[in-house]
Amino acid sequence: MNLSRYTRTAALAAALSALLGTGVLAAPATAHPAGPAAPSPGSDHGQPEVRRLIVGYKPGTAQARSDAAVRKSIEAQPQAAGEQAVRFERRLATGAVLLDLKEPVAPGDLHKITSRLTADKDVAYAQPDATVYPMAAPDDPLYPLQWDLYEERGGMNVPDAWPLSTGKGVQVAVIDSGYATHSDLDANIVDGYDFVSDPKSARDGDGRDDNYHDPGTWRLEGYCPAPFDHAVPSSWHGTHVAGTIAAQTNNGKGVASTAYDAKVQPVRALGACGGTEADIGEALIWASGGSVPDVPDNPAPSKVVNMSLGYKAPCSPFFQDSINAAARRGVTVVVSAGNDNANASDYAPGNCTNVITVAASNRNAERAQYSNYGSRIDITAPGGKGGGIGGPDDIGSTYNQGKTDPGRETYGYLYGTSMAAPHISALAALLLQRNPNLTPAQIEQAITTTARPMPSCGSNCGAGLADAAKAVRSVRP
Structure with a gap:
């Protein structure tokens, strides 16, 4: 699996150099308008007289x-x-x-x-006669830059969904590179598993084990076989994806998230040399509650699985069987469409059935220039502008400063369909809190039938840009 093609972060090292010494990304002083108003008195500080x-x-x-x-x-x-x-x-x-x-x-x-x-x-x-206020903006300091959540044009209308659902009681598995400990996310993390079977790619000294933490996916030139033979720093991809889903919100630090009361189960299947179908497929089976040989059963299976990964190939029988097994257990599987500005039908596992395939949009509610497209797309979600060093027109989330091993926690801007998919996984969590009996098909229907049209994209962006509030309101408790 070519992870780098699913999170294009050109000149990542240069982007990281823009971080402040406090570990929080520097924000341009005037380049972007602030978000919604600061919290109103009483909204989070008790009732007035x-x-x-x-x-x-x-x-x-x-x-x-x-x-x-x-x-x-x-x-x-x-x-x-x-x-x-x-x-x-x-x-x-x-x-x-x-x-x-x-x-x-x-x-x-x-x-x-x-x-x-x-x-x-x-x-x-x-x-x-209590005083009632509009839902105030979270007090997370980077929230004003999170256009993907609230901006009227390109955002996903998430704050208007929060009065009805915050994802509480729902667990989302993130099959990815693992989790680098982050204080803005720790409270919403539950134990996962490491399915990377190749010790060299795993970089943690062994194969599969119960340590789901990300030791870093960096590699020197020639460390892995082609096409992974070039040198790259660690991506902290799984940590960024997880933060978009369920970073702690309204806690006075860092970023907000889409389903901030949901839980995330990190399931590691991507290492320094990418991932294999066998590892990813078995990770999906385990995350959704199935049994995997020589691996302890998952004591707390997830109801939603996010897979921000893929490669150019037809949907294989093994991938399809793994996805079907999850679907039979009532698990919603969300997959990124790919970042090659190509037809998504050529990229697995987004071209498999029984998945929600997600394209990426930019801040102007247009298809992002890198995003795959076509009839296989089910829905579009914010993925960032792309085309250069990650910045506030991209997606901000939890991150790590380490170029190789884990370093100090921080926040970073990435872009790609990898960033779009977790918005939809989090939306599925919002819907499941609203009605825990929803099937994967009903979740997909709620998301697609309430989407906002994207005229500039036509049928290439699926049903259009997801609207969290409309989707949540469409579901009966």
């Missing part, structure tokens, strides 16, 4: 029918010295009434007032 109460009365009571009866019952209630007074304001559409407080009250001090009101046998409930 309460100024009004909503009181419901039991059906058939005088207060349920008459405003005058409400006023009379309030005036008749005993009130201790110093207790807050209430005043009838208006009847609400449900039949409940809105009461004004003489003075604002802190949420924690409401108990005396609501207890006094509910002591009336005719009262069904008394609650604060």
Whole structure:
């Protein structure tokens, strides 16, 4: 598998040199507009003082029918010295009434007032008229540069999906290069497995084992057979993909992610010399809950599998059998289309059946110049501009500074259909939280039938650009 062709990061070493000493990418001062507004007071910092109460009365009571009866019952209630007074304001559409407080009250001090009101046998409930805010932007400092999540034109409308789903309770397996420990992602990582069977490619001193961490995929010239015989630094590809799916969000650091309450299971199948069909296929079987000879069964199978990998070839019988086995277990398999600006029908495993094949778009909601295309594409998602050193027109996510072995954690911009696919895997997680009984076919249908058209791409971009909010709203809980 030619991993480098699925994550084109021209002059990666030069891109890494743009990192700040703090380990966070430098952002251009004026090149890109900021994202949505900063968090509103109350959105993540508790409720402000309460100024009004909503009181419901039991059906058939005088207060349920008459405003005058409400006023009379309030005036008749005993009130201790110093207790807050209430005043009838208006009847609400449900039949409940809105009461004004003489003075604002802190949420924690409401108990005396609501207890006094509910002591009336005719009262069904008394609650604060809570202040509701628009969903505020996450406070992750790099979120304003994550156009792929929120920008109206080229983004995937993810923030509008969050009030309904954040991926909680759903696990996504990432079959990739493994995971380099990152504090902005660790809390959402569950144990995976290493399926790289060739010790030389694995770079960890052995073959398959339970260590799913990425030791680095760097190689010197001639280390691997052609076409992997050229020198490259470590890619940290799997860590970047995982961060797009489920980096911790609204934690005051780094980046946000699409399904930030989902879990990621790293399944290592790509090493310094790429990966083999046998390793990748068995990794898929294991991740989806099947048994693999001489490997302990997966104690926590995933419901979604992301495979940002591929090569130019027909879909092999082995790949198709592995994918079919996952599909029979109700697992959604998402695959990147490839980065050769060519027909996706010629690239496996995106040309297999029972997968969601994902093309990449740029910030202008156009097919990215590198992305594969054609009738085999099911959906398009943000993958970045491409064409040079990774930058804010590409996809920002969790990363590592090490050129060879793992170094200090950081954040990096990459581009490719490898970056587009995890947006769709994360969207599948959002849908599965909304309705855990969805089948892979129903998930694909929800994603494709709610996509935004891409007129400049026509039928070459599948159903169009995925819209997370519309897809999530289309699913019944």
